[in-house]
Amino acid sequence: MVAPFRPHSPMRLSRRTRAVLVEVWLPIVLVGLWWVLSARYPSIYSPPLQEILRLFRELWLFEHARTDLLPSLVNLVLGYLLGLIAGVALGTWLGLSPRLNRALWPTLEFVRAIPGVAILPVFVILLGVGPAMKVSLIAVGTFWPILLNAIDGVRSVEPTLRDVAASFRIPLKHRLLHIVLPAASPQIFSGARISLSVAVILIVVSEMVGGNGGIGYFVRSAERSFAIPEMWSGIIVLGLMGYVLNTLFRLLESRVLAWHRGMTTRTQRDGR
Amino acid sequence: MTSRVFPFARASVAPPRPSRRATGMLALVGQAGVALACLLLWHLLVAWQWVPSSGVAAPLPALARWGELLLTAAYWQVLGHTLAGWFIGLAISVLIAVPLGVAIGLSRFLSDSARFTIDFLRTVPPVALLPVVLLLLGPTLTMKVTLIVVGTLWPMLIQSIYAASQIDPVLRDVAQSFRLPRGHRIRFLLLPSVAPFVATGLRIAATVSLLLSVAGEYIGGAPGLGAALGSAEQSGNLPEMYAYILTAATLGVAINFGFIVLQRQLLWWHPSVRTAPCG
Numbered sequence: 092m093v094a095p096f097r098p099h100s101p102m103r104l105s106r107r108t109r110a111v112l113v114e115v116w117l118p119i120v121l122v123g124l125w126w127v128l129s130a131r132y133p134s135i136y137s138p139p140l141q142e143i144l145r146l147f148r149e150l151w152l153f154e155h156a157r158t159d160l161l162p163s164l165v166n167l168v169l170g171y172l173l174g175l176i177a178g179v180a181l182g183t184w185l186g187l188s189p190r191l192n193r194a195l196w197p198t199l200e201f202v203r204a205i206p207g208v209a210i211l212p213v214f215v216i217l218l219g220v221g222p223a224m225k226v227s228l229i230a231v232g233t234f235w236p237i238l239l240n241a242i243d244g245v246r247s248v249e250p251t252l253r254d255v256a257a258s259f260r261i262p263l264k265h266r267l268l269h270i271v272l273p274a275a276s277p278q279i280f281s282g283a284r285i286s287l288s289v290a291v292i293l294i295v296v297s298e299m300v301g302g303n304g305g306i307g308y309f310v311r312s313a314e315r316s317f318a319i320p321e322m323w324s325g326i327i328v329l330g331l332m333g334y335v336l337n338t339l340f341r342l343l344e345s346r347v348l349a350w351h352r353g354m355t356t357r358t359q360r361d362g363r
Numbered sequence: 364m365t366s367r368v369f370p371f372a373r374a375s376v377a378p379p380r381p382s383r384r385a386t387g388m389l390a391l392v393g394q395a396g397v398a399l400a401c402l403l404l405w406h407l408l409v410a411w412q413w414v415p416s417s418g419v420a421a422p423l424p425a426l427a428r429w430g431e432l433l434l435t436a437a438y439w440q441v442l443g444h445t446l447a448g449w450f451i452g453l454a455i456s457v458l459i460a461v462p463l464g465v466a467i468g469l470s471r472f473l474s475d476s477a478r479f480t481i482d483f484l485r486t487v488p489p490v491a492l493l494p495v496v497l498l499l500l501g502p503t504l505t506m507k508v509t510l511i512v513v514g515t516l517w518p519m520l521i522q523s524i525y526a527a528s529q530i531d532p533v534l535r536d537v538a539q540s541f542r543l544p545r546g547h548r549i550r551f552l553l554l555p556s557v558a559p560f561v562a563t564g565l566r567i568a569a570t571v572s573l574l575l576s577v578a579g580e581y582i583g584g585a586p587g588l589g590a591a592l593g594s595a596e597q598s599g600n601l602p603e604m605y606a607y608i609l610t611a612a613t614l615g616v617a618i619n620f621g622f623i624v625l626q627r628q629l630l631w632w633h634p635s636v637r638t639a640p641c642g
């Protein structure tokens with residue numbers, strides 16, 4: 092095929108800048124609209140964006156970031172790691188023993204269906220409102236999606252591969268590290284991604300209820316004392332926190348699963 | 364073709380397939396055994412004081428209280444409040460997200476433009492907006508519905524955009540060259556391609572919606588399951604509190620399975636359903 096003739100005009104932007112421009116025009120327009128509209132029609136509930144950003148700078152750079160954001164993040168990471176480790180370990184075990192999995196399945200489905208908020212009171216009564224409650228609530232909430240996806244992933248190991256491992260009598264440790272876990276990792280990652288958003292929701296909820304510090308507590312108490320601009324600045328921090336965590340997760344995922352993406356595109360190409 | 368779903372995956376597993384009828388029976392016995400063993404463990408933990416009895420009710424009183432509650436009108440009213448918020452929020456979210464998402468997904472320019480914005484908004488934890496909607500709307504059904512719409516819109520929107528961008532280009536070209544009328548194009552090209560992805564999005568959104576409904580009631584105080592749970596907690600009525608927790612779990616299971624069954628009924632022709640193990 093002959094490439095179409097494209098005269099080089101100074102107006103033509105390079106491909107890359109164009110792609111970036113296409114992605115950023117909408118957020119810029121939206122933020123601009125918010126800025127203009129909230130400045131022109133200020134109300135109690137939506138103070139001018141300028142005011143919110145000023146407070147954001149004063150409060151969150153970096154005084155409250157240290158006193159409120161950091162404890163939240165520590166609790167979040169601790170709980171998430173606990174849930175992740177427990178979910179992967181138990182999920183691998185259940186995935187490797189189908190009979191046990193089948194017997195446990197209805198009970199697991201029932202227990203996991205409890206919304207995280209509904210067991211919050213139990214955790215508050217048992218563990219108080221301190222970090223122990225928050226960490227364990229997050230651990231329990233993140234556990235289920237990871238568990239279910241780990242079971243699914245382990246079960247989906249290619250039967251041929253499993254048979255080969257069995258006939259060569261590869262010891263369990265090597266089988267886990269080199270066959271089962273790599274094969275299950277894409278699915279485990281997708282469970283972990285769901286868990287991450289669950290964890291962010293649960294940390295906010297537990298702080299809103301539990302109190303004594305944390306970003307969720309900050310937002311809730313600002314709302315209660317009608318400190319609306321402060322509340323909005325906290326909400327912006329929460330949004331940024333969610334976005335940054337998600338971006339970090341995606342970077343990690345693409346790093347760890349790079350081999351997987353290469354493999355699937357290859358098989359797809361071969362399959363065609 | 365496998366239906367790879369961006370950026371979510373399956374939120375639930377399909378039930379393990381029982382291979383034959385005899386083993387099916389055996390499995391059923393095993394499953395009942397495990398469930399009973401868990402109840403027994405729960406009972407013993409409380410009876411032996413291994414968990415503080417100030418925080419955990421014994422299973423029998425909880426189940427008994429649940430049985431009593433089932434006979435009261437107030438209980439069903441509470442359930443109705445929660446389900447009303449759940450349903451209305453989900454319905455509004457679907458009605459906005461699916462047409463909008465398909466429109467965005469069909470245009471390369473629009474989906475490129477919307478990518479960053481949606482990506483950002485989707486990661487904002489929906490409960491962060493609880494204080495705002497609570498201030499504006501008070502502890503009402505509207506508050507709950509707003510919270511649910513804000514929380515479930517993004518997963519639905521992303522699934523719909525992805526679905527529309529995944530339409531087989533060959534089919535699209537065929538529809539184009541045969542000059543299929545718009546109605547037929549929607550009926551035979553758009554709907555069948557989009558439906559499976561929307562179904563997955565809907566299932567995820569349904570769970571999130573229940574969570575947000577209960578959160579709005581428990582924290583915000585809107586009438587419903589969460590508020591009932593909170594008042595049982597505050598009055599120290601542990602069996603009642605556990606009865607409501609069990610209710611929430613049952614609702615979650617019912618919603619989850621309801622959607623799996625619905626998906627199988629409506630999408631029986633789709634490979635992802637046809638190859639799935641039928642429980």
